[in-house]
Every structure is written in C-alpha cells, then in structure tokens.
Amino acid sequence: MPVYSEKVMDHFMHPRNVGEIENADGVGEVGNPVCGDMMTFYIKVKDGRLEDVKYKTFGCGAAIAVSSMVSEMAKGATIEEAQKITPESVAKMLEGLPKQKFHCSNLGAQALNKAIDDYLIKTGKLKADDSKCCPFCDHEDRENDPVCQQGCQVNISEAKTS
Amino acid sequence: MPVYSEKVMDHFMHPRNVGEIENADGVGEVGNPVCGDMMTFYIKVKDGRLEDVKYKTFGCGAAIAVSSMVSEMAKGATIEEAQKITPESVAKMLEGLPKQKFHCSNLGAQALNKAIDDYLIKTGKLKADDSKCCPFCDHEDRENDPVCQQGCQVNISEAKTS
Amino acid sequence: MTKVYLDHSAAAPLLPEVREAMMPYLGMDFGNPLSLHDWGDAPRDALEEARVQVAALIGAANPEEVIFTASGTESNNFAIKGLALAQQNKGKHIVISAIEHFSVMNSAKFMEKLGYEVSEVPVDKNGLVDPENVGKAIRPDTVLVSIMHANGEVGTIQPLAEISKITKEKKVVLHTDAVATCGAIPVSVKELGVDALSLAGNPFYGPKGSAALWVRRGVRILPLMDGGIQEGGRRAGTEDIAAIIGMGKAAQIAARDLVERGQKLTQIRDQLINGLPAKIPHVVVTGDLVKRLPGHASFCVEFIEGEAMLMMLNSQGVAVSSGSSCTSRALKASHVLLAMGYNHEIAQGSLLFTMGIQNKPEDIDHVLNVMPPIVERLREMSPVYSKFIKANKGGQ
Amino acid sequence: MTKVYLDHSAAAPLLPEVREAMMPYLGMDFGNPLSLHDWGDAPRDALEEARVQVAALIGAANPEEVIFTASGTESNNFAIKGLALAQQNKGKHIVISAIEHFSVMNSAKFMEKLGYEVSEVPVDKNGLVDPENVGKAIRPDTVLVSIMHANGEVGTIQPLAEISKITKEKKVVLHTDAVATCGAIPVSVKELGVDALSLAGNPFYGPKGSAALWVRRGVRILPLMDGGIQEGGRRAGTEDIAAIIGMGKAAQIAARDLVERGQKLTQIRDQLINGLPAKIPHVVVTGDLVKRLPGHASFCVEFIEGEAMLMMLNSQGVAVSSGSSCTSRALKASHVLLAMGYNHEIAQGSLLFTMGIQNKPEDIDHVLNVMPPIVERLREMSPVYSKFIKANKGGQ
C-alpha cells in the first residue's frame, strides 16, 4: 500500500489554488524549516466570506496536499465556517494521513486561521495576542513547554540555540 | 564435512580389543561421569611387552575411538614405547579430533599409563604417588588448580560439592 | 537406507508454501519497507500482514505489540535485558526458573554484571515449576519474572496461567519463552496472562532468522538493538522481509492445522515413549508424561553416553539430539536434567527425539528396531554397566 | 514507464547467483550446523565456507575472527556495547564521530545510561573527520573509538588508516562501521589498522538478514546475544544459514568484481554529480567529491523539501531517498548534514541517489530529464523561494 492515500496523492500532484494574492486582506505564515514544513496562506474577504484563498508551501507531500485541501475547504466559506476547519477535518477529507505526518505537516488549518486572525486584527475585530503560540508551527496549545507537544513537536529550546 | 574423521568413525563403529582381561597385570581407570567419559584399561605384560591390551569405555564417539586406537598402538609394544603414547600422538593417528573433544575425550593414553603404573607399582618398580593427579581424569599436570586445565577441564571444586 | 529425521527442535524443514511466500522478497520485491517510493509498498504490506498473522497465532489483540527479531535467542535477550533495564529505577531483581534456555539464563547472568540479582526457582523431578515457589521468590525489588512455556529438552509445559495470577497480584512483569510451544500447542497471551512472550519461526516450519517478541501494550521495554526507527523504534535494523513473511505464512498455517498436527504428533510421540522403555531395560522417560509437548520424547538411557548413541543412530539413518542442540557441543551435562535431580551419570545418557509433521508411525518402528542392538553394544563396552552387573550379581 | 531504481543504500536486489546458493538451505539442507548427525554436515560446511569468503573480502587473516550477525545494526550494537563493556575496568569513555549511523550513535547513547561518557568528533563541510581531532578527543579513560568508514548519506570516506595510527599509539581499540564500504571499495582490515569492523551483506547484493562483525584476535568483546555456543560463544542463536551462505557468495563475487564495478559506478555517479548542478541552479553536492563512494551522489536542492521531490520523482519511475532510509520517516533533519554545517532549511532539501550494478548511463539521463521540471514546480510553490527571489530583486 502506498504511504499516502489516493486523495493525498491527487492533491499533492495537482495542488489547487497555489499562489499568492497581491494586496491580500489577511496573510498567515506558519512553520519553520527546522520542522520541515512552512506554509503561507493568503485570503481575500468579501461580505464575510473567503472570496479567494491561495498559499505557498515548503514541505513534504502531506504538507502540500494539506494546503491544497484547506484552500478548497475554505474557499467560498464564511469566516466562521473557515475557523472551524481543523487538522482532523482536513485529514479526514484527505482520506487519512500517515501517523507521523499528522502533526508536523498538518499545519494548513493553523495557517488559514492565522490569515483570518490577521484580517480580523487589521479590521479591528480582534486584539493581537499570540503569547501562547509555538514560534515554529504557531500551535496554540504551547503552554510554555520546551517541546511543542501538541503541534510540530520541535524541541523549541534546542532549535532556538542551534 | 562430518564432525569426525573417517578413521575415528571406523574405530568408533568397529572398536578393536574391547573387553576386560581376567587377572590383568595392570588396571587403569580414568575419567568420571561429570566429565562424560570414563575408561578402564587392562594390560597383560610379558617380557617387558604389552602382550594384551583391553578396555571398557563409557563416553562419546571420540572416547571410544581413542580407546580403540590406544589399544592398537599399545598392543605388542614395549612398556617404554607404550609410555610414550600421548593424547597428541593418538589424535594424530586418528587423523584429528574435533577441538572441543581433544581434552575431554582423549584420556586413553592416560588410562593406559595408569594401567602401566599399576603394573609397575604391583611389581615394585614404581612408588605409589598420585598427589598431583586430577581426581576425574587423572591428568598429571593438575598443580592444585580448581579447574583441571590440562586434562578434562572439570571444575574440580564445583564437581566435588555437587 | 531409511532416513528418519527426529531432531526438529534443532532445525525443521521449511514448508513449501512458506518458501513460495518468501520468494518474491528474494526477487523483485526486494525493497525497503521504510522507502517512500513504490519499491517500499510491497515489503511494507508484507511486513504488516505477517505481523497480523503472528499476532493471530498467539491470540494478541494488537498486531503492533509484535516486534520482529532474528532469533528466539534475540527475543529472549531483548525481553530479559530490555524489560529489566526499563524498570531499573524500580528494582534490580529478576526471577527465572532453573531450567530456562541458555538465552534466558545467560541474559540474566549478564544483568548480574550490571548490578542485578537473579533468583532461580527450582523444578521437580518432572521439570515442573511450582507457582508457589515463584511467589516466594518475588521480592519488593523484583522487576521481572521469566518462566519458559515449555522446555525444549524435556518437553514439560509449565502452569503459566497459575504463575501469572501471582505476578499480576504482585504487579511484576512476567515474560515467557514460548519458542518451544508456539505453533505446537495453542498459545494465547490472554489466557496465559503474560506481559511478554518470545517465539521463533523455525519450530513451526518457518524460516531460520525469523522470530518475534510480543510485548503487551503499556509495558515498557528498552531496545536491544539501538539505531533506526524500524519496528516502531523498538528494534532497529533493516528488516529481513523474506524471513518475516515466511514466519507470517508459517504462523497462519500453524494456526489452521494446530489441532490436527497435535493429535498426529502426540500419537507417534506416545508410540516411542511407550515403546522404548518396553524394549530396553533401564531407560527412563524424562519430563512430564501428561503436561508435555506433542512430538517430544526424551529419555535417559542408563550406563551409556548420549553422543555415542546419537552417532550410532545416525549410522542407521536416524537423526536425534542429546540434550538441546545448543548444549550438544558444550562440555557440561544438561543443566535441565541436573536441575530435575538426575545425577551426572544418568544425565550423560540423555537422548532427545523431536518429531515433525512429516514423520510417520513407521519412522518410530524403525527407531524401535535399531535402538536395542545399539544400546546393547554400547553397554557391553561400558565399564559402568559391567560394574552394575557385577554389583547386582554380588547382591543376589 | 521507465523505471529507475537509485536507492541501493536502502535496499539492493539479490544477485541471481546468490539466490541460487541460498536455495538448498531453504530446502533439503535445512539442518542445524551444530547437529552431530548427517543433517548437520552441509550447513556446517556452508557456514565455514561463508566465513572464509567474508574474511577474504575484508583481508582478514583468520576466518575465525568473523562473527555472523543479522544486520549492520546488530554488528554496530555488538561492537559498541561489547567492546566497551569488555573493558569497563579500564575506563568508560567512548569517542565517535558526529556523523555516525544511528546504530552506532544510539548504541553509544545507551552506554551513557550505563555510566559511560561519549565524545563526538566534529566533521568539516565535506563530512571529513580530522585525525588530529580524534587524537585530541582520546583521554586516559578512553576504551573505544568508533569512526565509520564511509557515510551512507553523503558518501564521504574517512582517513581511517591515519586515524588508526593514533589509536594504536594511544592503545585504544578502534572500531569502524564499514557497512557502506565493504563490497563497494577495497577494504582491508590490515591496511585500515582497525580492531573491529562491521559489514552487512545486502549492500553488496547479498541477502537482508546477513551481516558480520570482524574482531581482531586477542581483542576482548562481550556478546550482545547471550545464550548458546554458536559463533564460538560470541553470538548465540540458531544461525540463519541461508542468509549466511548468501552473504558468503555475494562477498566472493564482490571481491572478484570490485574494480570493474567501482569504475562503472564512479562513471555514472559523476555523470549525475556533474549533470544535476549544471541543469538546475542552487543545487549543492554534499560530501567530498574525491574521497567518495562510487555510485553515491547526494545533493541539497535549495528552497524546496526532499520528500516532495522524492514523491514526484517516484511518479516519474525514479526511486531515491532523502537522507538515509532510516531517517526518512523520522521528524528531524539529517544529523549528518547539520554536523557538516548545513542549516536546517538547506538540509531539508537533501536528495540521495545510490546506484547499483544494474544501472546504466541512460538511467542518469532520465533523471537529468525529469528533475528540472520537478524542481521548478516545487520552487514555484515555495514561500522560501519567493522570498529569495524578492530579496534578490530588491538587492539588484
């Protein structure tokens, strides 16, 4: 059996919505080369809906497929709907991800959310506060652990010194 | 390749001179079930020659072949000639013995020598003194080692208590 | 010449179906299961299929609990060293039986070098461990008990389900060396109640170089093979997929044929166990007559030595062992027989017949025909026998 | 579709002659080499013949110095743990290089749990160890130095003969992991001056599950596998004769064809090493260009990630690795590239092509054709690349 599901392979080989949006309403960047995967999401908002979603991704097959899937799930959705996209729902839509890929590569939903937050902050609908975020994958559950347990699993203290 | 040489197999399958000699001139018993091999040699002496040599052996294929070969080498020899039979010369005549069999099973020369000593003591030509002998294989080089290094390699102190 | 192979505990032939199953992995499907490209797919699938098959043979709920190794010896080393070291903060005391295979016994001895203490539980004349004695041997600092499921030399099957009641109560990890039982009798890790279990492929007609350690989920173990991330990081080293798939196939067939094989082997075993002492005086059956492996008949023939019998049987086309194949070249008498209370002299006369699925009742007939003259010849040559005869005459 | 396998360091196909040589031992000659009856003869002869063949491949004077194991990983674990433990009264300090295979590195880490200290000697940008640094790392309590012969990930061959001058002078045991070199380049334990050497069969088209540790006579080592008396008591466990005879045959053929193979592989290696950077900008060759394994081409492709390239190459029928096969599923960037001074970002773009004797120049042509569009596509998608382009535009 191949490592990746057919759905993942399809999105990896034919990623949807790749690119940047000039003058995007929100931009969200997550990840870091230490962890191996980086994504930048761009959104265009109109009437509370994500009129356009684009991204650029540095990373493995899973990371690329995840970005593509997230862009498809988000495009045309309301902000509230898009905020409900989770790593789990993305993995499900992709017909599963290999276990060891789940955390590290499945950053699309976070990147999208960060782009949405960026939009919300820019438009004054949200106050900037990312104190709880991992600096590498921007996972929210960091809680000052030296290792990003819930997110990219990078050893943060080690990675910072090296 | 078989474990044993053809010569060993021949002597093992068709041992020469098996048996006891009633009213033997000398009897030599060596070995012990701890070590796995026991041999009793019987000799009949006439005019300084071993007129007859017989033996009984409890032991592995090598032990039986060794006994048989020693009996052949000794039969008809002078006492002096017979005393010169060594484990090495026996092994050579047998076209080699497996390494791990060399010490433990190659007691034939010692048993023969013990039978000769027995004859020499009985006839007043030798004083009894076996203080340096291993109690299991009767090797001479014991020198108060707890393990019979040169002979049967039995751990003497262990074997005595068990 | 009639050829009768009765040394299956030393080595068993591969089943043709097993060899068939292995061939692709010695050919086109040579890839590494860790590879992310197409060449990794077939070996990865094969690996996981074999894991399911082996788990099924031992009634393990979760295939991921099966860790493939390269020999029964490796599984036992892994278990003893890995389970003990993983708990070194808890204590440094290990309990084993007095008749364990050398791979358990010498692994425990190795742990002594690292500051552990080892207690040996005795066995009775039939080679049985009394569960109560296991309980008595357990101390507050005991971290591991290892009692073999069946002994390969005397065939005795231990009351593991009763032993596990005690280790569970005392919250001590229980390992069992089931190399001799898996594929020969029904083995269920659940019913046995053990925490870890060693098995090997060759005893049930799988390839040499195939074996496994099953470790219950949640039980901590340190690797014996440090290195890469194979086997979930628990056993590093490129997997020998051909061996593993062969073990899986053999496990599948063993599970299917277990009952039928057992009945057949028990029948010819009893033919020999009853026949030999009836034909030859002063022959004792070693091991338990009831709690016994099918296809396993072991004896001590008094007054003569095992290897000599073995060689003469060989000249009649019959292959057997004296003691376990591992001990046959060592210079010491079987520690198993000594622990069961036999003296050195009798232990030297040990002879072991292990039957396989290809053996027939006629094979046993052949043995029963050729054995008596062999024993007679060797006894005629034996100084021990002549002493016995003289002593008995003297006594009359 | 064109199929091009360029991942021989992950797994190599068996030579047909090797498979032929193995077959009897998967069939009629299934016996145990320790058996004293006829069934033991053929496997025992095979075992000793293979030992001679393997000894010949590495220029070992004495075949008895070769101990068969089941993987390169086992050989390395055996060496590091066994050589260190055998000298524990002398000292508890081990020196390794910073780019050892995980089986050496993690074995050394395991020894730290037993109270040993481990020093890592750095490497330069090409992955070379400076022998002087080995000398500096040795302390009065150093009992073992282990420096790999060649690294499987970047192909760099170490100056072992110079390193052994230092260890001999300082009277410290020197082990080398030669899994990547044996059968690929001439290896002579005498010329290298080492005391112990690990090798495995699959890299030279022998079976998986076959490997060996050579230990110079007189050098003390404790077993990793405790148990029976196989391999002179140094490695217990029933021997996998089929694997061993396969390794012997493969060693014999490798010794015969070494020079020819080396020339051919060096040629197609250089075709790729020269061709790829010429066709694609921002590609760096990793490892030394001269002191390099034949058939080994490794790169870092900037701005994109290795696995994505690997998967796209796979869709074009090309099989490669990113980092070693063992690390490809781990979540960390290659410790080898980081130790050589590459940063994380570049290290993520690692790509490894390992060629085998069946590869042809056309295979490399195919790679050189399909690679550029793959890299282009992935760079177009890469936020790192767009930042680089923007920064460069700004700078102009």
Ligand SMILES: Cc1ncc(COP(=O)(O)O)c(C=O)c1O
């Ligand atoms: C240099 C080196 N050492 C050791 C090993 C481990 O060998 P094995 O996978 O046979 O355990 C490898 C495997 O690729 C290697 O390249």
Ligand SMILES: Cc1ncc(COP(=O)(O)O)c(C=O)c1O
């Ligand atoms: C009970 C038992 N445990 C362990 C082993 C060792 O297995 P292996 O020879 O596969 O290492 C044996 C081998 O005969 C055995 O009978």
